[in-house]
Amino acid sequence: MNKYQVNKKGYYGPFGGAYIPEMLYPNVEELQGKYLEIIQEESFQQEFNELLHDYVGRPSPLYLAKRLSQRYGVNIYLKREDLNHTGAHKINNTVGQILLAERLGKKRIIAETGAGQHGVATATVCALKGLECVVYMGEVDIARQAPNVARMKMMGAKVVAAQSGSRTLKDATNEALRDWINNPVDTHYIIGSVVGPHPYPDMVAKFQSIISQETKRQLLEKTQNDSPDYVLACVGGGSNAAGMFYHFLDQEDVKLIAVEAAGHGVESGESAATTALGKEGVLHGSRSLLMQTADGQVIEPYSISAGLDYPGIGPQHAWLFKSGRGTYVSITDDEAMQAGLRLTQLEGIIPAIESSHALAYLEKMSFRGGETVVVCLSGRGDKDLDNYTKYFGL
Incomplete structure (x- = not known):
């Protein structure tokens, strides 16, 4: 492993880790303990690569x-x-995470989105797999990215407006984290970028x-x-x-x-x-x-x-x-x-x-x-x- 990748504790140099509320520990610990094992399985890799080729293009x-x-x-x-x-590019990550969520037995998916591309990509794979989908999006972004909002809704996703703060990506992320805290058992949070608690930055980077x-x-x-x-x-x-x-x-x-x-x-x-x-x-x-x-x-x-x-x-x-x-x-x-x-x-x-x-x-x-x-x-x-x-x- 080169010096620019994550270490076993979830850090890149001094950056990274998992600074999370106690309510989220079961979710995050489950991911930390299982994500590498699952994504390295032959059956996972086969389905992931087939979808990237035949579905993503x-x-x-x-x-x-x-x-x-x-x-x-x-x-x-x-x-x-x-x-x-x-x-x-967002679809690369959502295909990987939906396969991971399936193998973890999760039935409900949440996501945050700014430009709407990650929301669309999440709604897309949820439609593909028949899973419930809720996407949090800042009220400002909903107005300026109307075509993507329509695409998400057409896929069957529920789009929830974040109305606090600047009503953009940061606030959508806050709302999604609150949802996950309230629904820790059946819900998987598909984070759209290399942010969030470990293992998300490493996991998203691997899929991308x-x-x-x-x-x-x-x-x-x-x-x-x-x-x-x-x-x-x-x-x-x-x-x-x-x-x-x-x-x-x-x-x-x-x-x-x-x-x-x-x-x-x-x-x-x-x-x-x-x-x-x-x-x-x-x-x-x-x-x-x-x-x-x-x-x-x-x-x-x-x-x-x-x-x-x-x-x-x-x-x-x-x-x-x-x-x-x-x-x-x-x-x-x-x-x-x-x-x-x-x-x-x-x-x-x-x-x-x-x-x-x-x-x-x-x-x-x-x-x-x-x-x-x-x-x-x-x-x-x-x-x-x-x-x-x-x-x-x-």
Whole structure:
């Protein structure tokens, strides 16, 4: 196991752990004791891989974006997670967790969602397996991600509005944790990112690691070298980045770049740039970096992207940042929106606004020419068309 992965106590360096109410200990201890054994079983792996192939549509393509590459004088490959069933990387994790929940005998599934992609992916696998599904979503996000709300409801999920705080992802997560405390026996909580108490950060990263596993194989086929010079991914909680980085972590010559949401600017008071603004603390069950006041109150994050306005990052990301293995940067709303339009007009691909943050950072990088760059295109922009059209006056 390399030094960037979780240890037996659930920590990445000083980050991680399971800081949870006593009522949740039975649930979390059950997961900690059984998740590795279950997901390593041959029958689990067979069903997981079959569903990824036949249902999700994996492997997702690794696409050489020629016109985008010409702009920067490098070879830019897009890992097309936007082409997965449901339109994002989130489905990789929900397929894995629904199979785990089945084997644990759980009959009811809860989830939190920001941009709605994780909610859709959870509702999708619950429909697939015939399990009850409740999705918590901030009231603000429900308004700005209406198509995804409709998809969840059509799948049979109950969508519950979180009406406290900023009424976004943080608050949806709080509501989901309350539900789990009240329904500890029959309910499994499918967390959508590499956050939460151990084992969630490790478990979600393992399910998402299919992204980098495929990328290495595909790069080898296309370039005769499975190691790019740079790997870029956007980070809110950080699951697509965790999956995109996973199989490159111990290859120190591969530069890992994680792009957070600066919102209106890092110092504007309306931002979600956790590594720039955050301090160590505990959020949603793990020790990590989070945006907080001097007395420890969580600062409300902001981003035009519903999937990136989370006030913290997963503990593995905190460790990659602190150890220097990853480079953590931030991109403003305006820079991300321009990058989304740029990709659309250069390549005919409309990216999710989340993914546009990663694409935007290409403008700030210095290349010598000819490098190989992989960008995780974590989701498609269908859900964001309303935002794009209003922003650009289309």
